[in-house]
C-alpha cells in the first residue's frame with residue numbers, strides 16, 4: 001500500500017476545504033520538514049507537537065482518524081535515532097493508540113512504518129502511521145471504485161482529537 005494516497009478518489013460527505021487537491025511545490029524537498037518548520041505552502045493538521053516530534057493527520061487518510069507520529073529530525077530509519085529518541089517516539093505511538101481508542105473507538109488499529117519505496121514509502125522521512133480500523137470498513141465504493149467515502153472532515157477529526165490532547169501531553173515527562 002502506497003503511503004501518500006491510498007485511494008484514487010475521496011468522497012467527503014461533509015464539506016471539504018482548500019486542501020482538497022494539495023499540490024506540493026517542487027522546491028519543497030521534504031513535506032514533513034516543511035511541516036515542522038511551519039512552511040505555509042504545505043497543509044499541516046497537527047494534534048500535538050513539541051521540539052522533538054509532531055502528531056499530524058494524514059491529509060490522504062487510509063481511514064478516518066489516521067494519524068502519523070513524525071520526529072522533526074530528518075532521518076529515514078530507526079537506526080538513525082539514538083536510544084532516547086527511539087523510546088520517545090514509541091512512547092508517543094503508545095499515547096496515540098490510547099487517544100485513538102478513546103476518540104474513535106475503532107475495532108482495531110494498524111501501526112506501521114514503510115522503509116524504502118519497495119515497501120510503499122513515498123516520503124523519505126521517518127513516520128509511524130497509526131490507522132484506526134472500523135467494522136465494515138470497505139464497502140462497494142472502496143472495493144469496486146477505489147473511492148474512499150469519508151464521513152467526517154479532517155477538521156472535525158482534528159477537533160475531536162484536540163479535545164483529548166491531554167492524553168498526548170506528558171508522554172515524555
Ligand SMILES: [Zn+2]
Nearest residue numbers: 030033074125
Ligand atoms: Zn524531512
